[in-house]
Amino acid sequence: MPRTPNPALRSERSRQAILDAARALISELGYAKVSIEAIAARAGVGKQTIYRWWPSKGAVIFDAFLALSDQGDGMALPDTGDLEADLKTVMRATVAEFADPAFEAPVRAFNLEIIADPALTAQYREKLAAPVDEAKKDRLRSAQQAGQLPLDTDLDLFLEFLYAPLYQRWLLSTGPLTPEYADALVDITLQAFRP
Amino acid sequence: MPRTPNPALRSERSRQAILDAARALISELGYAKVSIEAIAARAGVGKQTIYRWWPSKGAVIFDAFLALSDQGDGMALPDTGDLEADLKTVMRATVAEFADPAFEAPVRAFNLEIIADPALTAQYREKLAAPVDEAKKDRLRSAQQAGQLPLDTDLDLFLEFLYAPLYQRWLLSTGPLTPEYADALVDITLQAFRP
Amino acid sequence: MPRTPNPALRSERSRQAILDAARALISELGYAKVSIEAIAARAGVGKQTIYRWWPSKGAVIFDAFLALSDQGDGMALPDTGDLEADLKTVMRATVAEFADPAFEAPVRAFNLEIIADPALTAQYREKLAAPVDEAKKDRLRSAQQAGQLPLDTDLDLFLEFLYAPLYQRWLLSTGPLTPEYADALVDITLQAFRP
Amino acid sequence: MPRTPNPALRSERSRQAILDAARALISELGYAKVSIEAIAARAGVGKQTIYRWWPSKGAVIFDAFLALSDQGDGMALPDTGDLEADLKTVMRATVAEFADPAFEAPVRAFNLEIIADPALTAQYREKLAAPVDEAKKDRLRSAQQAGQLPLDTDLDLFLEFLYAPLYQRWLLSTGPLTPEYADALVDITLQAFRP
DNA sequence: CGTTAAACGAGACGGTACGTCTGGTCTTTCC
DNA sequence: GGAAAGACCAGACGTACCGTCTCGTTTAACG
Numbered sequence: 001m002p003r004t005p006n007p008a009l010r011s012e013r014s015r016q017a018i019l020d021a022a023r024a025l026i027s028e029l030g031y032a033k034v035s036i037e038a039i040a041a042r043a044g045v046g047k048q049t050i051y052r053w054w055p056s057k058g059a060v061i062f063d064a065f066l067a068l069s070d071q072g073d074g075m076a077l078p079d080t081g082d083l084e085a086d087l088k089t090v091m092r093a094t095v096a097e098f099a100d101p102a103f104e105a106p107v108r109a110f111n112l113e114i115i116a117d118p119a120l121t122a123q124y125r126e127k128l129a130a131p132v133d134e135a136k137k138d139r140l141r142s143a144q145q146a147g148q149l150p151l152d153t154d155l156d157l158f159l160e161f162l163y164a165p166l167y168q169r170w171l172l173s174t175g176p177l178t179p180e181y182a183d184a185l186v187d188i189t190l191q192a193f194r195p
Numbered sequence: 196m197p198r199t200p201n202p203a204l205r206s207e208r209s210r211q212a213i214l215d216a217a218r219a220l221i222s223e224l225g226y227a228k229v230s231i232e233a234i235a236a237r238a239g240v241g242k243q244t245i246y247r248w249w250p251s252k253g254a255v256i257f258d259a260f261l262a263l264s265d266q267g268d269g270m271a272l273p274d275t276g277d278l279e280a281d282l283k284t285v286m287r288a289t290v291a292e293f294a295d296p297a298f299e300a301p302v303r304a305f306n307l308e309i310i311a312d313p314a315l316t317a318q319y320r321e322k323l324a325a326p327v328d329e330a331k332k333d334r335l336r337s338a339q340q341a342g343q344l345p346l347d348t349d350l351d352l353f354l355e356f357l358y359a360p361l362y363q364r365w366l367l368s369t370g371p372l373t374p375e376y377a378d379a380l381v382d383i384t385l386q387a388f389r390p
Numbered sequence: 391m392p393r394t395p396n397p398a399l400r401s402e403r404s405r406q407a408i409l410d411a412a413r414a415l416i417s418e419l420g421y422a423k424v425s426i427e428a429i430a431a432r433a434g435v436g437k438q439t440i441y442r443w444w445p446s447k448g449a450v451i452f453d454a455f456l457a458l459s460d461q462g463d464g465m466a467l468p469d470t471g472d473l474e475a476d477l478k479t480v481m482r483a484t485v486a487e488f489a490d491p492a493f494e495a496p497v498r499a500f501n502l503e504i505i506a507d508p509a510l511t512a513q514y515r516e517k518l519a520a521p522v523d524e525a526k527k528d529r530l531r532s533a534q535q536a537g538q539l540p541l542d543t544d545l546d547l548f549l550e551f552l553y554a555p556l557y558q559r560w561l562l563s564t565g566p567l568t569p570e571y572a573d574a575l576v577d578i579t580l581q582a583f584r585p
Numbered sequence: 586m587p588r589t590p591n592p593a594l595r596s597e598r599s600r601q602a603i604l605d606a607a608r609a610l611i612s613e614l615g616y617a618k619v620s621i622e623a624i625a626a627r628a629g630v631g632k633q634t635i636y637r638w639w640p641s642k643g644a645v646i647f648d649a650f651l652a653l654s655d656q657g658d659g660m661a662l663p664d665t666g667d668l669e670a671d672l673k674t675v676m677r678a679t680v681a682e683f684a685d686p687a688f689e690a691p692v693r694a695f696n697l698e699i700i701a702d703p704a705l706t707a708q709y710r711e712k713l714a715a716p717v718d719e720a721k722k723d724r725l726r727s728a729q730q731a732g733q734l735p736l737d738t739d740l741d742l743f744l745e746f747l748y749a750p751l752y753q754r755w756l757l758s759t760g761p762l763t764p765e766y767a768d769a770l771v772d773i774t775l776q777a778f779r780p
Numbered sequence: 781c782g783t784t785a786a787a788c789g790a791g792a793c794g795g796t797a798c799g800t801c802t803g804g805t806c807t808t809t810c811c
Numbered sequence: 812g813g814a815a816a817g818a819c820c821a822g823a824c825g826t827a828c829c830g831t832c833t834c835g836t837t838t839a840a841c842g
Contacts, residue, residue: 045791164359192387241820436794556750582777631815
């Protein structure tokens with residue numbers, strides 16, 4: 001009988017050590033070369049402690065990054081009243097983040113995980129993407145109220161056009177990630193959804 | 196000394212058998228479960244024959260798909276004189292292709308390969324994406340001549356807006372892939388680049 | 391770090407299965423054709439379990455035979471008071487054993503192992519040959535007490551003369567292994583060490 | 586069809602190069618580490634040229650040593666009229682040869698080959714051992730004529746007793762190989778076959 | 781506060797696949 | 812057509828991890 005473990009007795013110290021070790025190893029070695037064996041050794045933890053609480057390597061890595069992002073709960077976008085300016089501020093920051101080499105290895109690992117495993121894809125949408133997207137849509141709704149965006153705009157589609165080109169360019173290295181590019185994304189998207 | 200092999204003596208029969216086996220196994224098992232060992236066995240080939248000519252499993256899989264796409268050299272887009280109609284034709288076909296479940300496993304494997312390995316990313320851009328993009332840009336230039344697209348349009352950016360939302364939606368399963376979606380992509384992109 | 395395994399956690403079941411499989415394969419295939427891979431498969435054991443506890447194929451085979459011989463601890467020679475008769479009894483038995491075809495393959499394998507690897511040669515002398523020789527010398531000392539062998543006889547040399555011709559004849563197939571040959575070895579050796 | 590090669594067209598230059606390379610590699614690496622691959626490379630010869638003319642690695646090594654020994658045809662033993670003295674001369678030389686470290690690796694390789702392969706055992710007896718033994722027996726027959734050895738002595742058995750202890754001691758490193766040992770072998774053997 | 785149940789660290793286990801190496805065969809190119 | 816060169820199929824090598832399974836040893840809730 002594969003007894004289900006009792007979460008109340010779970011060791012927080014071990015959980016933290018495992019997630020820390022996972023993050024450290026991803027940064028050092030890249031995704032493909034990280035093994036559960038190595039995570040356990042680095043965390044000073046038995047392998048079974050990992051298998052007890054996570055179903056796969058992907059899930060561990062996913063949680064390691066999820067935990068990182070959790071800290072920022074109040075993720076509301078700036079709202080100065082000027083949609084274009086606010087979006088450019090956000091997109092310039094986002095582009096800069098993607099252009100950071102230190103960001104590269106771990107976030108690429110995270111994305112590979114999500115793309116490869118449908119279960120994680122769903123978890124990603126629900127736990128990470130959805131709240132963030134909701135915050136973005138709040139800002140867009142505010143703009144709709146202010147008459148800066150048509151009321152019938154499909155906000156999901158709007159966000160897809162705003163972010164997908166950047167995501168694809170980063171994933172496939174098909175072009176430079178510059179502030180000008182960030183501005184262009186905003187300009188073109190706003191033009192696309194103009195009445 | 197790790198002697199470099201002599202391509203003149205390479206066995207074409209073995210090369211084909213390996214690429215065929217790789218394609219078959221990817222379709223049957225998915226990318227993660229395919230091993231070089233299995234490819235060699237299926238192809239009736241010694242493992243060394245694979246290691247002699249390819250540096251990694253990713254490279255084999257990449258070549259297997261590259262060879263498939265090579266067949267279509269004359270990949271010009273339709274040109275009826277009506278850009279919007281032609282783009283909708285093409286995008287509806289593309290969307291349908293991505294929505295095909297049989298397309299899913301192998302193409303996802305191929306994309307993971309490309310995203311995970313920078314060397315393959317570069318190879319992908321040069322050998323696969325570039326020619327295809329050039330064909331698309333030819334159609335767009337024709338539209339510029341016809342006055343259906345501004346002459347100063349950044350064609351790479353245009354294609355990014357046209358395709359990236361679809362690519363992201365497919366990769367992360369963030370929405371349905373329907374003919375209406377294909378039409379919307381064309382409509383919005385054309386609107387985005389209107390003068 | 392090449393961690394040293396903890397013998398306390400060693401699986402006796404696996405150890406036995408490996409030694410049994412080694413013996414069986416040697417008998418069936420002969421030494422040269424036995425691989426660690428085959429031993430592991432036959433024993434239903436992971437290869438690493440062999441590599442964890444033995445440094446080489448030779449060491450496994452050596453242990454397999456060592457374990458066989460261990461069972462006879464009380465290996466005292468017969469002592470009827472008549473040295474010649476007792477030696478002929480023993481040598482006839484030994485010659486018969488060497489003449490047995492079932493004995494051939496495994497024991498030849500074992501001897502090749504010992505002859506080829508100085509480390510195993512030493513282990514053989516200490517763990518197998520020495521105790522057996524000591525038992526033989528006990529019988530000879532008893533004969534010395536009984537006045538059937540000079541007190542200053544070099545017992546090691548005596549045993550060398552008694553056994554080496556048989557060993558060489560078996561190794562190189564230079565003559566028949568018959569009871570008469572056994573008797574002749576005893577007669578000639580006793581004559582050689584007569585005062 | 587496995588066409589049999591025509592010996593008349595055989596390249597003597599290649600044959601010599603192969604045997605030389607085999608000898609050199611045995612001396613340098615020991616028997617176990619020598620591969621046909623290495624012999625071919627060292628000899629500047631295609632592997633097929635070896636496989637065309639020899640059935641196995643053992644056969645090549647055997648031939649390599651056979652060719653060495655062939656040169657000494659007139660291998661008569663000294664005959665001063667004093668059997669004991671002549672035998673001690675010969676045995677001291679033989680013991681010294683076996684004690685020579687440079688002799689060790691190649692001759693051990695040669696012996697392993699012979700012991701492991703029955704076909705080579707037979708070839709060894711016929712082509713190498715038999716002529717040498719015949720020369721030794723000629724000396725013993727001369728001693729029989731001179732009344733130094735009984736006329737009914739089994740000469741093969743005599744040689745077995747004289748040489749087997751030395752051979753076994755060398756193979757299994759069970760004792761020192763000294764001139765005193767050589768003398769003892771002669772003394773004891775002569776005593777053994779005294780009337 | 782002692783008992784007890786479960787999580788823990790450690791690590792051996794049966795396995796799979798790795799990437800390398802060698803054996804013996806087959807093919808190509810040259811002489 | 813023999814021989815050098817070397818690619819080929821085959822499969823063993825020894826290593827790295829997989830996910831499972833004991834081991835004792837904490838650790839924390841319960842009695």
